[in-house]
Amino acid sequence: MKRKKVLLHYLADGKFYSGQFLADTLGISRTAIWKQVHTLKKYGLDIYSVRGKGYRLSKPIELLDRSSIESACSSEALGLINDIEIMFETESTNQQLLDKLSTHGIHARLILAEFQTAGRGRRGSRWISPAGAGICLSIGWCFDYTSDSLTALSLAVGVAVVSALKQTGVAGVCLKWPNDIIYQNRKLGGILIESRGEVAGPSTVVIGIGLNVDLPEQVIDCIGQPVTDLARLMEHPPSRNDVAGTIISETIDMLNVFATHGFAAFLQQWRELDYGRGKQATLMLSDKMLQGRVQGINDNGMLVMLIEGQLKEFSSGELSLRIASTASIQP
Amino acid sequence: MDIRKVKKLIEMLEQSGVSEIEIHEGEESVRISRQSSIAPPVQTVVQIPAVATEQAATDTGQVNSESEGHVIKAPMVGIFYAGPSPDKPAFVERGQNVMKGDVLCIIEAMKIMNQIETDFSGVIGKVMVENGEPVEYGQPLFSIREA
Numbered sequence: 033m034k035r036k037k038v039l040l041h042y043l044a045d046g047k048f049y050s051g052q053f054l055a056d057t058l059g060i061s062r063t064a065i066w067k068q069v070h071t072l073k074k075y076g077l078d079i080y081s082v083r084g085k086g087y088r089l090s091k092p093i094e095l096l097d098r099s100s101i102e103s104a105c106s107s108e109a110l111g112l113i114n115d116i117e118i119m120f121e122t123e124s125t126n127q128q129l130l131d132k133l134s135t136h137g138i139h140a141r142l143i144l145a146e147f148q149t150a151g152r153g154r155r156g157s158r159w160i161s162p163a164g165a166g167i168c169l170s171i172g173w174c175f176d177y178t179s180d181s182l183t184a185l186s187l188a189v190g191v192a193v194v195s196a197l198k199q200t201g202v203a204g205v206c207l208k209w210p211n212d213i214i215y216q217n218r219k220l221g222g223i224l225i226e227s228r229g230e231v232a233g234p235s236t237v238v239i240g241i242g243l244n245v246d247l248p249e250q251v252i253d254c255i256g257q258p259v260t261d262l263a264r265l266m267e268h269p270p271s272r273n274d275v276a277g278t279i280i281s282e283t284i285d286m287l288n289v290f291a292t293h294g295f296a297a298f299l300q301q302w303r304e305l306d307y308g309r310g311k312q313a314t315l316m317l318s319d320k321m322l323q324g325r326v327q328g329i330n331d332n333g334m335l336v337m338l339i340e341g342q343l344k345e346f347s348s349g350e351l352s353l354r355i356a357s358t359a360s361i362q363p
Numbered sequence: 364m365d366i367r368k369v370k371k372l373i374e375m376l377e378q379s380g381v382s383e384i385e386i387h388e389g390e391e392s393v394r395i396s397r398q399s400s401i402a403p404p405v406q407t408v409v410q411i412p413a414v415a416t417e418q419a420a421t422d423t424g425q426v427n428s429e430s431e432g433h434v435i436k437a438p439m440v441g442i443f444y445a446g447p448s449p450d451k452p453a454f455v456e457r458g459q460n461v462m463k464g465d466v467l468c469i470i471e472a473m474k475i476m477n478q479i480e481t482d483f484s485g486v487i488g489k490v491m492v493e494n495g496e497p498v499e500y501g502q503p504l505f506s507i508r509e510a
Contacts, residue, residue: 225474229480
């Protein structure tokens, strides 16, 4: 693991490094270097080799760096954070925090990973995050109250992420209920929150945030829905560490406000970022599919849809928007 | 009943999220409902249909008062999942021993996966909900007998 990390630190600048140089530096054979490079390729890194020149990445990548991340955080947020851990690889940053839960408190503990081997989406779907291509971040937070009052937290996290993106110069990002991070109907990021607690006790949440920074072409093609990343949105995308730090800062500030004021403090902002409002959509529930028009959200963050002339509210379901029919929205 | 009081009640109802209110005062009673077919006074706005919450069929017959032991109820509205992901087995099954703090199920609400812990140690008596079924607040999910 260490060797792969050191190897990647050299290759990150996108320049050629000879197999002999890398072998000498890492104190292993050239064959061993070849094997390590092979593993890094499997992690989704586009490394190629040229005879007589060595190995290089097709383009430089910015590796995660604690001090750069911290310098993008507000002093208030830094004051509230207990720990930031940066991992080279992990199954899933959410799982990593949940596993710690049995032995440690995880309040205000953060984990970022360069690469996730089993990143999770909703209900077993995968979150694909090749090395260096995105931001995989999990934040642990404890609330004094029960989980039922936390449901709209899911939406508030979305507001925090979009506002962090705006601060780093990424404009035009919206939210699709409850918290998909969307740029022109393409998914730029996603949020998965897992909570644990007794029925009537305080609850601990692990907030997982995934953001696409610079996905390889072949990864974009194999994801089953339209996706985009910061590198495709902008000619000069912001630094990965800057974006990570700003997302952390905004999310911690949000959690602090949410703990006392709840979702009411974020309702208006969410509504301004609502990508679905007025659009025709299909809502997939566990046992049926409903079609109608998205009206927005109610004060508790529940989705409101107009279905066969009736307004209905939902707290779960997968929403997919039909963008082609937006032209027919009433004024 | 004083007509001004009724008028006040109607105004209160209009400003609230309540769809119907019934007041009893001695022998008199009045019921005011937003879902009635009373036409709005001015016909310029399209009448907004009353909001109907998607309701799960709560089978109250499941909760009989025979000595089921401790009943774990849904702490929120959402979708009930018996296991951590569709390809994994259920957290608990009938007859299984559980300790306080063990995870019994997941209830998903607004994409938050709430792992529900038991506050009671014992043996799982009944699993009262099917995987993937919507649950209402307070709906019984499991019964746990003392071991």
